[in-house]
Amino acid sequence: xxxxxxxxxxxxxxxxxxxAVLIEGSTSMPGCLSYVxxxxxxxxDALWVTEVWTSAELxxxxxxxxQVREAMTTGRPLIAGFxxxxxxTPLGGSGIAAG
Numbered sequence: 787x788x789x790x791x792x793x794x795x796x797x798x799x800x801x802x803x804x805x806a807v808l809i810e811g812s813t814s815m816p817g818c819l820s821y822v823x824x825x826x827x828x829x830x831d832a833l834w835v836t837e838v839w840t841s842a843e844l845x846x847x848x849x850x851x852x853q854v855r856e857a858m859t860t861g862r863p864l865i866a867g868f869x870x871x872x873x874x875t876p877l878g879g880s881g882i883a884a885g
Contacts, residue, residue, distance in 0.1 A: 793869030811857025817844025
């Protein structure tokens, strides 16, 4: 498995809109076992995106899907910057859809 945890800083006041764009763009992605967008509890402009994929290759391929490309285009102006980003190797657990 392949995982990513990324902090995204939205432009001031745009966190909810950016979250909606990311969630909408995450539908029907082959190989995606989990895609969670969460609001940071202490930073009003920050989101955390936690992803679990069957492989790094399928994650990379997802960047060419029409809905993902549209989300990137729509979301880009709402992003002020990126924070921490960690690549992980998920081992299992509750909430990970069966691959």
